[in-house]
Amino acid sequence: VSAVAGDDNLVQRLLEMGLLEGEPVEVTRVAPLGDPIEIRLRDYRLSLRKSEARCVTVDEDGARSLAADTGSGKKPGEKGKAEADR
């Protein structure tokens, strides 16, 4: 995760759940109907809507939103790692 930005309430919740800058996350699953998605972080798994995942930027090979990892045809399971501590 390289950045979390967007609606303050959502950001607060995502931060509380441990989605901090520099934290590795992995998209593990997409719901059968295409939304929400499931991600793994710290030692647990979290489900969030794509609209919410869009607030999370991951940085692996070029910055992109977490929701982009779930795009059609792309196999989930890519790891986004970043050392972006300010």
Next chain:
Amino acid sequence: MTAQTAPKTITAAFVGNPNTGKTTLFNALSGLRQRVGNYPGVTVEMKKGRMTHKGRAFELIDLPGTYSLAPRSPDEMVAVDLLLGRRPEEPRPDVVVSIVDASNLERNLYLTAQVLDMGEPVVVALNMVDVARSHGMTIDADRLARQLGVPVVPIQANTGAGLDALRDAMIAAADGPPPGLRPEFPPAFEAEASALSAALGGEQPPFIVRRLLLDVGGHTLAAVESQQVEGRRSEGSASPDLRPSTFRLSTWLADARKRLSAAGAGVPAVEAKARYGFIRKAVEGCITRPEVRPVTWTDRLDAVLTHRVWGLAVFLLVMFLVFQSIFAWAKPLMTLIGSGQEWLGAKVSAAMPPGPLASLLTDGVIKGVGGVVVFIPQILILFGFIAVLEDCGYMARAAFLMDRLMSRCGLSGKSFIPLLSSVACAVPGILATRVIENRRDRLATILVAPLMSCSARLPVYVLMIGAFIPGGAFHKGLTLFAMYLLGFLVAPVVALLLKRTLLRGETPVFVMEMPAYKRPSVGTILRRMIEAGWEFTKRAGTLILATMILVWALLYFPRGDVGDGRTYDEAIAEKSERLDALKEKLPKAEEEGKEPEVPEELKPVKAEADGLEEEINRLNAEWKAQSVLGRMGKAIEPAVRPLGWDWKIGMAALASFPAREVVVGTLGIIYGLGEVDTEEIRSSNSVADTPLGKALADAEFEDGPRKGEKVFTPATAVSLMVFFALCAQCASTLAVIRRETGDWRWAAFTFFYMTALAYVGALVAYQVGVIVESWRVAS
């Protein structure tokens, strides 16, 4: 907190994330000695219990499971206030037990880090060590305790291991000093916090001051403001000059946040960074993880249960099972309750002289109590299922699977099960909305749940379709399906409208943990079933009973005059007695529903009995027609004429407002057929041939422009069905809505919007039906 002299009762509060086994621990510690603590103005309930250990008495409070102490609603503010000792109902806790899931330590410690800020002694209960071990993780509890600055006790809540050590630690902590360590915030933030504290005159505890700065949602601000207003009111100062001061607070906060942002400690990120930084230091060297994360059972199960095809198939199967069980399993029990109620009613009326009191007892009280008890099997079964699904972790998957579908109409994945349950009965369905955390989502679900066609509507559908819908079984089946579809289609539309208007607000955050699967605990499930049943009986039961008695009175009074100075009920009672005497002489029916052979010599007796029965039914019909409710039916006739109804249907509809299932019985009485058994209609193969079916088919308008015309046409039947499909004719549902929302205005709102919707729907159905019919006749 200084209890060195005499051992005083220790108040201990339990906090923890959802799915950490907090409730299991609480149950294990307090046993059966539990009660529910209610706090005025909020819908949350906190369980309280007692225990004694080594001669010390404990008062235990179980706070709702949460990920964070940042209050998002007045409900969550209660938990914060309680921990700070600011609720008048409870003393400030002497020790806070923070339950954490060892397999997911870092995120669980976030809440612990917030609790450390409150300044009370803290004990960390390290639960689910076995799960962590199965994930290949080991945790050094002693080292964690040193680095966290508070005792850490490994426990196993489901087996009871480590509980004594936890009790010891609780006593030691309660008598000891508050924790020495707390998460460090950047200096810029600390400076703002102390400046704000000074500006507030030092009235607010440091935790609240920090929350004021941190909470972007504004709930802490709202709570502090309302507290200031209260404070001034109780001081009795006549100064109405409140606005400037609260106004200053919100601008102060906005300015402070701007300054923090500029200093690189922007809200809300600063809190998470500070706390997770603290946690990282605390867990350093305490957790050993395997090189490669092992594939767990949860992974394997999820591969199937959230699979594109299998996941949906299993989900549909589970839902089918839940639905079937509330429908089918509860039925024998409900029938049993029904016959028990009849038996008791018969006993009472046999033991008492006829009159208002006997009627009140049999038709008012016993029927009313029966009307409450009859819901309990469904509630128990549904809550059994919900408890199992939640406890084992499947509920989160169900929400995960269904969220896309439900979010289209402004609801969330968690609304699915309550809505599905409402197809059997809205009462357990509304109770089931407790699994929805977001208040607005939950309200929207509650308000549309009664639109689902519940099982009580079925007799009306069967009667109307069987008697008046032309065509074969296919057409009739299609009509029945359409009635159910009506609810499925209208509910999402209403939900969407509500979310766009009354329940407008920022889109709720869906973010939801997918907990590891685990074996559900039988004790927890039984507890939840019993609690749900008891809560319903206690809270909604009284209101339902009162409504039932009210309708009884409206149908009973005035008792009228049959012409010879006797009232209707007296005349009926006398005739019934004679009828019973005659029936004694007649041979008994050998099989249910089959007329016995009457010997030649008894034919006159049989004829007299039949005549008497008709007479009684006629008197009953006259009596009810002149009762208060009958008069109301006549008064509203002009309003129901556009729906194609006569006053009798209007009255039957009015009488069924407390419970729609009575409509068939009421129609029976008004059309002079006596009490018609609803079950008979439901199970009848050819409804049109039953006495009620025939009577309805023969009914004609008594006056008005359509005098002499048949009342029931297919259009009338459809109009009546649509009305019943959309109307809030269920006092129990309204009572439960009032109870679950904590506000009778939501119940009133549901009643009015649904009644209006039903009226308009029936009007449209009838007018369209008339056009279609005339078109059909013409062609």
